[in-house]
Amino acid sequence: MKFFIDTADLEQIKEANDLGILDGVTTNPSLMAKVGVKGHEAVIQHYKTICEIVDGDISAEVVSTDFKGIVEEGKKLAALHKNIVVKVPMIKEGVKAIKWFTDNGIRTNCTLVFSAGQAILAAKAGAAYVSPFIGRIDDSGWEGINLISQIAEIYAVQGFETEILAASIRNSNHIIQCAEAGADVVTSPLEPILGLLKHPLTDIGLAKFLEDAKKFA
Ligand SMILES: O=P(O)(O)OC[C@H]1O[C@](O)(CO)[C@@H](O)[C@@H]1O
Numbered sequence: 001m002k003f004f005i006d007t008a009d010l011e012q013i014k015e016a017n018d019l020g021i022l023d024g025v026t027t028n029p030s031l032m033a034k035v036g037v038k039g040h041e042a043v044i045q046h047y048k049t050i051c052e053i054v055d056g057d058i059s060a061e062v063v064s065t066d067f068k069g070i071v072e073e074g075k076k077l078a079a080l081h082k083n084i085v086v087k088v089p090m091i092k093e094g095v096k097a098i099k100w101f102t103d104n105g106i107r108t109n110c111t112l113v114f115s116a117g118q119a120i121l122a123a124k125a126g127a128a129y130v131s132p133f134i135g136r137i138d139d140s141g142w143e144g145i146n147l148i149s150q151i152a153e154i155y156a157v158q159g160f161e162t163e164i165l166a167a168s169i170r171n172s173n174h175i176i177q178c179a180e181a182g183a184d185v186v187t188s189p190l191e192p193i194l195g196l197l198k199h200p201l202t203d204i205g206l207a208k209f210l211e212d213a214k215k216f217a
Pocket residue numbers: 006007026027028031059111112131133135136167168169187
């Protein structure tokens with residue numbers, strides 16, 4: 001399973017990258033706004049900076065909602081760097097645009113996916129990644145992880161090559177559940193990734209080993 005970090009915060013991106021386990025980055029307009037990136041030029045520059053930090057797929061989201069606008073915007077984003085994956089919303093115009101990008105050699109990440117039917121359409125259009133939002137499904141009172149399992153089963157049965165990019169991760173357990181359920185990629189904020197490191201018995205065990213090591217130092 002690949003690990004992407006889900007943030008536009010450059011310090012957090014560097015910290016995750018330094019761990020040596022990072023395969024890519026996802027952002028969205030909300031995450032850009034959160035770190036104070038404002039205006040088209042600043043957003044473009046931010047994507048370029050992220051591409052310089054991480055050698056992996058970087059999702060860059062379009063904000064147009066009509067076919068022509070999505071294609072024009074996506075072409076410009078894809079031209080920024082070979083690792084840019086154009087992130088397109090799961091709407092009718094988005095599906096048409098994903099097919100156009102597929103036919104023209106531009107990789108896409110179909111975002112805002114909340115059902116198996118949407119995931120089938122994204123795969124049919126040739127998306128490189130599909131992004132089911134498991135945390136937001138949990139927030140609405142359903143089990144988000146079940147969607148990952150369902151999509152994984154459908155893609156395996158049908159032989160779809162689209163990678164399942166589990167998004168909207170809220171905690172470390174989500175990451176473990178995604179791995180079990182067959183997600184190809186998990187995109188997570190830094191904290192749940194670092195949370196995977198932690199276990200009280202590791203801390204207790206290390207303290208004891210270090211204490212005993214002093215006896216023969
Ligand atoms: O529900 P949240 O935490 O806002 O997450 C939304 C998700 O949407 C995405 O844009 C999908 O890639 C991610 O950046 C994020 O994981």
